[in-house]
Amino acid sequence: EEEEEEEPFHKGSLRARRKETFKLPDPSIAFYPDDSQERTGISKNSYVMSNEPTTSTLQVGLWPEKTSFLQKSDLTSKLHSSLKSAYHQYLQTSKTHSAEKGARFGGIFQEPVSKYFQAQDISGRLSPFTESINKQILRCNPRPGKMVIYDLHGSKYKQEIYCSIPDATSWSFPNGVLIKVVRGCWILYEKPHFQGQKCVLEEGEKVLNRDWILQNRKHPQRDFVLGSIKRVLKDCSIPEIELCPQADPACCPIHIQRAVPNLEELNIPKSVSFTVKSGVWLAYPDINFKGQATILEEDHGLFEISATEMKSLHPLQMGGLKVEMPMNLKVIIYEKPHFRGQAKEFSEHIDSVPKFLKNNGDFHGIGSIRVIGGVWVAYEKEHFKGQQFLLEEGDFEDSNACGALSGPILSFRFLQANFIESSITLFDSDLESGKFIDITNQEISDLEEVGFGSETRSIHVKSGVWVAYQQKFFCGEQYILEKGKYKCFFDWGGSNNIIMSIRPIQLEPRGINEPPHLLKAFSKPGFQGECVDFTEEIDLTSFTPCSFKVLRGCWLLYYQEDISDNQCVLEEGLYADLTSCGCPTSRVKSLKPIDYVFEEPSISLFALEHCEGRELHLEDAVNSVLNKDLHFYTQSVWVKSGLWIAYEGSNFLGRQILLEPNEIPNWTAFSGWKTIGSLRPMKQPAVYIRIKNRAQDEYLTVTGNIADTRATSVCVSPYSGKTTQIWHYCRGLFKSKASDTCLDVIGGRDTPGAKVALWTEHGQFRQKWRLNRNGTISSYLSDQLVLDVKGGNYYDKTHVIVNQPLEGEETQKWDIEIL
Numbered sequence: 001e002e003e004e005e006e007e008p009f010h011k012g013s014l015r016a017r018r019k020e021t022f023k024l025p026d027p028s029i030a031f032y033p034d035d036s037q038e039r040t041g042i043s044k045n046s047y048v049m050s051n052e053p054t055t056s057t058l059q060v061g062l063w064p065e066k067t068s069f070l071q072k073s074d075l076t077s078k079l080h081s082s083l084k085s086a087y088h089q090y091l092q093t094s095k096t097h098s099a100e101k102g103a104r105f106g107g108i109f110q111e112p113v114s115k116y117f118q119a120q121d122i123s124g125r126l127s128p129f130t131e132s133i134n135k136q137i138l139r140c141n142p143r144p145g146k147m148v149i150y151d152l153h154g155s156k157y158k159q160e161i162y163c164s165i166p167d168a169t170s171w172s173f174p175n176g177v178l179i180k181v182v183r184g185c186w187i188l189y190e191k192p193h194f195q196g197q198k199c200v201l202e203e204g205e206k207v208l209n210r211d212w213i214l215q216n217r218k219h220p221q222r223d224f225v226l227g228s229i230k231r232v233l234k235d236c237s238i239p240e241i242e243l244c245p246q247a248d249p250a251c252c253p254i255h256i257q258r259a260v261p262n263l264e265e266l267n268i269p270k271s272v273s274f275t276v277k278s279g280v281w282l283a284y285p286d287i288n289f290k291g292q293a294t295i296l297e298e299d300h301g302l303f304e305i306s307a308t309e310m311k312s313l314h315p316l317q318m319g320g321l322k323v324e325m326p327m328n329l330k331v332i333i334y335e336k337p338h339f340r341g342q343a344k345e346f347s348e349h350i351d352s353v354p355k356f357l358k359n360n361g362d363f364h365g366i367g368s369i370r371v372i373g374g375v376w377v378a379y380e381k382e383h384f385k386g387q388q389f390l391l392e393e394g395d396f397e398d399s400n401a402c403g404a405l406s407g408p409i410l411s412f413r414f415l416q417a418n419f420i421e422s423s424i425t426l427f428d429s430d431l432e433s434g435k436f437i438d439i440t441n442q443e444i445s446d447l448e449e450v451g452f453g454s455e456t457r458s459i460h461v462k463s464g465v466w467v468a469y470q471q472k473f474f475c476g477e478q479y480i481l482e483k484g485k486y487k488c489f490f491d492w493g494g495s496n497n498i499i500m501s502i503r504p505i506q507l508e509p510r511g512i513n514e515p516p517h518l519l520k521a522f523s524k525p526g527f528q529g530e531c532v533d534f535t536e537e538i539d540l541t542s543f544t545p546c547s548f549k550v551l552r553g554c555w556l557l558y559y560q561e562d563i564s565d566n567q568c569v570l571e572e573g574l575y576a577d578l579t580s581c582g583c584p585t586s587r588v589k590s591l592k593p594i595d596y597v598f599e600e601p602s603i604s605l606f607a608l609e610h611c612e613g614r615e616l617h618l619e620d621a622v623n624s625v626l627n628k629d630l631h632f633y634t635q636s637v638w639v640k641s642g643l644w645i646a647y648e649g650s651n652f653l654g655r656q657i658l659l660e661p662n663e664i665p666n667w668t669a670f671s672g673w674k675t676i677g678s679l680r681p682m683k684q685p686a687v688y689i690r691i692k693n694r695a696q697d698e699y700l701t702v703t704g705n706i707a708d709t710r711a712t713s714v715c716v717s718p719y720s721g722k723t724t725q726i727w728h729y730c731r732g733l734f735k736s737k738a739s740d741t742c743l744d745v746i747g748g749r750d751t752p753g754a755k756v757a758l759w760t761e762h763g764q765f766r767q768k769w770r771l772n773r774n775g776t777i778s779s780y781l782s783d784q785l786v787l788d789v790k791g792g793n794y795y796d797k798t799h800v801i802v803n804q805p806l807e808g809e810e811t812q813k814w815d816i817e818i819l
Contacts, residue, residue, distance in 0.1 A: 033151050062095065107720045138475040140235040142401045143318060144191070144371070144394025147229070150512050152176040152207065153613035158513070162395045165229040167192040175226040176209040180511045182324065183231045183394065185280060185316040187295065200232075200280065200295050201318040232280045232297070232316065236474045238281025239315035245269040258312045262287040276300065281423035284312045320443050321375075321467060322508040324393055327551045327572060328373025328415050328520070331391070335400035336367040347527060350384045350412040366409050366795040371492035375465070375505055377480050378402060379411040386410075388478050388493055390467055390505075415465050415505070417483060420686040420693030420728050422464025422504035424481065427454045442742045443503030446472045450716035459486040468492065469501045473496040476500070478733035484745060509688040509726060509819035510552075516687075517553035517593035519570070521545035525577040537592040545588055548575040554594040556658060560587045569645050571592075573686040582656055594643065594658070594682070596818060598689075599770035600683035600732045601642025603659070605634045611666045612636070623648040634676045639665040641770065643682040650677045658682070662772075688726050688737060688819040693789060694775060695810035700800065702758060706739040712758050714743065715798040716789055726819065732768035732780065734759060742767045743801055750781040755790075756800045776805060788812045 064553055149159045152175045159171055166208040169192055179188075181203045188208075199212065210504040243254040245268070255277075260266070264287070276298045289312050329348070335341030337668035342363050350356050357363045369378075373391045380386035389402050389409075396402055402409065421441065428435045437452045448454050453797030456468075461483050470476035479492040479499070486492045510516075515535035523529035525546045548570060555570040561584065568582045575581045578588070595715040605625065607614040616632045617624075625632050627650070637646075639659045648654035659672055664670045691700040693716045702724040704712040719725070732741040736758060743761035748766040759765065768780035769787075777787040779802055787813045790796055805812060 009740075009759055010818075020076060030381065037039050041257065057289070060156070076263040093304065101416055110716055115327065115818045120710065129366070131745055137198070138471055140237045140474060140475050141389070141469075141478065142235050142396070143183060145186070145231045145234065146182040146394050146395060147184075147186050148182065148200070149173070149226075150178045150180070150182045152178055152209070156513055159161070161186075161229060162556070163195075163397070164231050165192070168226045168228055171226060173226070174210070176207065176212075176224050177226075178512055179206050179208060181206075182206075182508060183322070183392070184231055184318055187197050187230045187232055187280075189226060189228045189230065190224060196227060196228050198295060200282065200316065207721075223411075237278060237317055238473065239317075241274055241313065242275040242277055243268065243272050243274045245272050255796055256313060257315075259289075259312075261312050263288060263311055263313065280316045282316070283310045287311045289314050294776065295596070312727070314799045320503055321392060321505040323375040323505055324508045324510070325373040325551055326375060327549060327574065328420060329549075329574070330372035330374070331376060332370040332372065333362050333366045334368045335365070339368050339395070339397065341367060341369060348413070349384075349414065351384065353408075353410050353412070354382075355660065359531045360455050364417070368398055369402070369409075369592075371392075374414045375412045377415065378409045380407045380409065380414070382410045384411050384413050385493075390478055390480060398662065415480070415482065417465045417505075418463055418686055419465070419505055420508035420688070421730065422466065422506065423462040424464070424466050424502070425460045425462065426499070426502070427451065427458045427460075427682070428455060429451060429812075435718050438739055441503065441504065441506070443474075443501075445474060445501045447500055447502065448472075454500055456499040457488065457497055458494065460484075465505045465732065466502055467505065468499045470494070472500045474501050474503060477652060477817055507686070507688070515552065517555070518551040519555055519591065520549040520551060522547045522549075523590075527574075527576065534591055538671045539590045545579055546586070551687070553596065554684060557581060557583060557588060558590045558592070559585050560589055561585050565589065567656055568656055568660060594664055596684060596687065596719065596816070597643055597771070598729045598816065599641045600645060600768070603642075603644050604638045604640065605632060605676065605679075606636040607633060608643065609636050611663055611677060612640045617679075618679065621678075623651075623652065624677050625676050625678060626650065634667050636667055637676075638662075639664075643684070645680055645682055646671070646676050647678045648673050648676075652678050652680060657660050686728060686730065688728050690735070690817040690819065691727060691777075692815045693811060694813035694815055694816060696789060696798075698798075698813075700727065701725050702736050702738055706736075709739070709741055709758055712741075713796075714756050714800045715796075716800065717798065731763070732770070733763075734763070734769055743784075744771060745779060745781060750779075750782070750785060752802065752804045754785075754802050756787065756802060771816065775815065777814050778805075786812050787814065 027686065058323040080565075081195040090817065145162060147161045149161065149171075151157045151173055179201060181201050183203065185203070186201050186764050187194075188199045188201065190198065199208070208224070210425045214226070217241070238257050241256045248351070250306065252487075254268070256778060273351045276296050278298055280298070281296040282289070282293040283296055291311075293314075330345060331347070332345040333341050334343050344357065344363065348355065350759075352364070371391050373393060375393070376391040378389045378391055386407075391402075391412075410592075423438070423440045425436055425438050427433070436451065437447075437450075440739060444450060447456075459468075461481050461482060463483060465483075466481040467474075468481055470479075470480040477494070479494055481492060489495070489497050517535055521532050521534060523531075523542070525547060527547050527549065529546070531541075532545075534598045550570050550571070550572050554572065557570055558566040559566055559568065570581060576582075578586060601619060603618050604611070605616040605618070606612060612630075613635075616634075618810065622630070625634060626629070628678070629695065637659065639661045641661055644659040645652075646659055655673070687737045692698065693700070696716050698716040698718050699718040700722075701710055701715055701720070702716055703717070706712055706724065717725075723738040727734050728737065729735075735741065739758060741758040742761050744757055746757050746767040748764065759767070765780040769777050771777050771779070772786075781802075784804055786805045788801055788809070790799045790801050791811065801810065
């Protein structure tokens, strides 16, 4: 029923699907006792400590558009001397096997495909085994790293780490830590200088208690022990392991460059030696990445191993492009590498670096860059021309860290967009006809492999910011793509039509104990002078702000004018002076954060008092309520939902008032104004959230195979740190970060007990929800249907349904945690 109903929505378009993955127990963390055992094979005493999963999800292949499952291959051929890799052999047999079994391999496309594109052998294209990649022709783009260590029990103390730390023993975390890896992959060591037991972390969150090091000790650890930290991945280079069968020295080595869930299917001899050519790998004693993993690093010599000790292999990998604080614009450039010499900072576009530095005669070039906040583009020519290089938040310690540019950096520009929802269409025609591909919130490492091809002639960026690459696997020259249309390669700064890979820049959820509201106030205009951070309501008695950076949430600014107090709404953004805030005076009295709301805006204006007479219902902004088309003289107001900003003048000018859901029987008595001049909904910033059930103290979670909507369910479960528990609210929809699909009442039945599932966005009422002030979440199908937990004693007792609202029923109450 769902499939038939949704088909018209997809018809005639080719859309990208979320990555498909294995469900793994938590291979993002692995422990290895010491370096001495690493040279002799797989350790029998490696450890996996915390049961709490990470947000990191391991792929079947290194690259995201791989299938989420494998059919058992009937490989019978022996390893022999051949120029073809084991991947190629596996691909040929698995394609044949899939056809025989009728297996349907997942891909990045949703059916039906565009009439201009006929998918050919998608199962073969998207197999995780392909011929080896020639790494020599790829020019990798360096990226910064970042890891944050928080005290486990609510303390605000934290350590931000951007590079390897040889000695971290001075840091004090008595009760354990929560580690958030923002970018890159890292290894924690028990002892200084990268010695002792170790633990590997991919991007995501992980809790480590003070007993994370398991040894046969008579006395447990009293404090959390952390000796040193090593950053092990700095770009998206291709990992590689070389396997050499010991029984047949004449046999050509096997080069493995992607994750292998079952090494037995490659018919590897019982005894092999191997060398890690590049990257960091996790070796598992069981298939499908199960068991106690062992860390295999580069430059550790030759390993000898039996096939019984290593059944599957997974390379560590960097995640996608991300930004944490898009409005906190600040870059510091240094004269010398490794952040030495003279420094100069800026928080605005720099169209000419030489002009910017003209008063610093001793500043000779840029040796290193530190991006404090925001996402930036560096250009090799002035006025934002020439080759481009994306600068994420973090440290670029020398010229090699900006290795994509052939010359010096001569201009900088920051990027602003909605970094939660990203959508783009690539065309192989100049006229936006012919073959095309729609991509939403997804990265594609090889456009040829998915059937689109290597040439793109025009581009339409519908939302977000994207980075296209001239080579596969996010290598080579970069092209920054912002919202709008690009008619040819000149528009995006290329020298030809070649685009081989592409991915979006996405917002990174905030960490633990980070405030949901954050405002930076400056004592002088233009973000100059003393800077003070505010995270909660404050009376400004001793500090007079003159400019603001609103980094998280929206705020109310109260100011005194003559004998009355007035207010201005500060939405997320930059305010260089008080005039840009809408504040006509310098007497700012206080600042107050505005609570987030999760409902679509709706308001009614009335021509008579007490909400009577002619009614004007609005759901969008109106720049003039008094214009010749409306000419509505407002006497009373009913704010039904959402937050609205009323302006005394037309075109959103003049004094402001924030309106919350309420009835205002007499507008003049309430505001002191004669009427309303213009009106608009407040622009609440896009944020990620977790939704916690008040009774169960557990979170709304997506379970099952997220690559197949029909194979997922929505339930409540304990905190996991995974993206399957992260949501965002837009247009009345609760959308999952893991699958980019929406909460949906199955079949659209407006009856109590109907199950709630996930489905692709179609915008019908059965997908729309509002968070009420009493903590319930009601469906647009009916105010008498709210989210509830099914309960009972059956397998689906934790599943989410819609039910009739009951007074005092705590399973129907939900709390929103802002990320």
